[in-house]
Amino acid sequence: MASRTASLLMQIQFELEQAGRLHQAWTQYPDVVEAELTRFLAGATQHLQGEVADRTPAAHGVLRRSILGDYQVADGIGVGTVTSSAAHAVPVELGTRxxxxxxxxxxxxxxxxxxxxxxxxxxxxxxxxxxxxxxxxxGSQGVFMFRDAFTANQAELQRRFGLTVERTLGRLSSELP
Known part of the structure; x- marks a missing residue:
């Protein structure tokens, strides 16, 4: 089989009108901002992991069980990932020639x-x-369980992140100019 083992990377980027205030909050209160980002990413990653798994075909569930989410927050930047360690995840996602x-x-x-x-x-x-x-x-057709889960949930994650920003700034409103 032709190798199609390249990693899949899908990004959901959040654009904020309040990015400047959030950055200012992080420079003054990094522990509070990072705690809120961690809370958001923990929930978002778990949610997306479930959404991808629900869309994943399963005979014995090996591929479905291989789907895992993880996240890290450092220096005011959060990154969440949902991946699979199964060798056949990419061919199932994208299909094959x-x-x-x-x-x-x-x-x-x-x-x-x-x-x-x-x-x-x-x-x-x-x-x-x-x-x-x-x-x-x-060849085989792709199932696109990762792509479809990200596409279907992007608006909801944007909404949740907006609430996270509001909650964070609300916690610090008495402290920030």
Whole structure:
């Protein structure tokens, strides 16, 4: 199979009218701002992790269970990630071009057919070979579980971040000019 193991990176960037005030708050009260950013990122990352997992196809749930979220806040900057460590995450997300299917791939497809379609034995093996033939000739379609989860949730995350900024500035309103 042609290598498509490049990492996927999707960003949700927040634009704020109050960015200057938030930055000023961070320079004067970094612990408060970072605590609020941490609170926001913890919730946002967990939310997106669930949204991606809900959109992820599963036979035995290996890919779905591999989806993890993490976040870090340092120096007033927060970064959250939702990723998968599974080798087949990128091909499932983006699809593939036509490529050979190994015997191990046929076995995995047969297992999928047995689990998802309820077929067994030679019938399951025959369907697995038919799927492999299609992959060799046409490739596979992407599911786009990461892309669709980010797209579907961007407005909600913008709203939550706006509330985080309001809450942070509200906490510090008596302290800031």
């Amino acid at each position: 036509p490529h050979p299917v190994s015997e191990a791939g046929i076995v995995a497809l047969q297992d999928w057919v047995e689990t998802k379609l309820g077929l067994a034995g030679d019938e399951a093996l025959g369907v697995a070979h038919a799927i492999a033939w299609k992959i060799r000739r046409r």
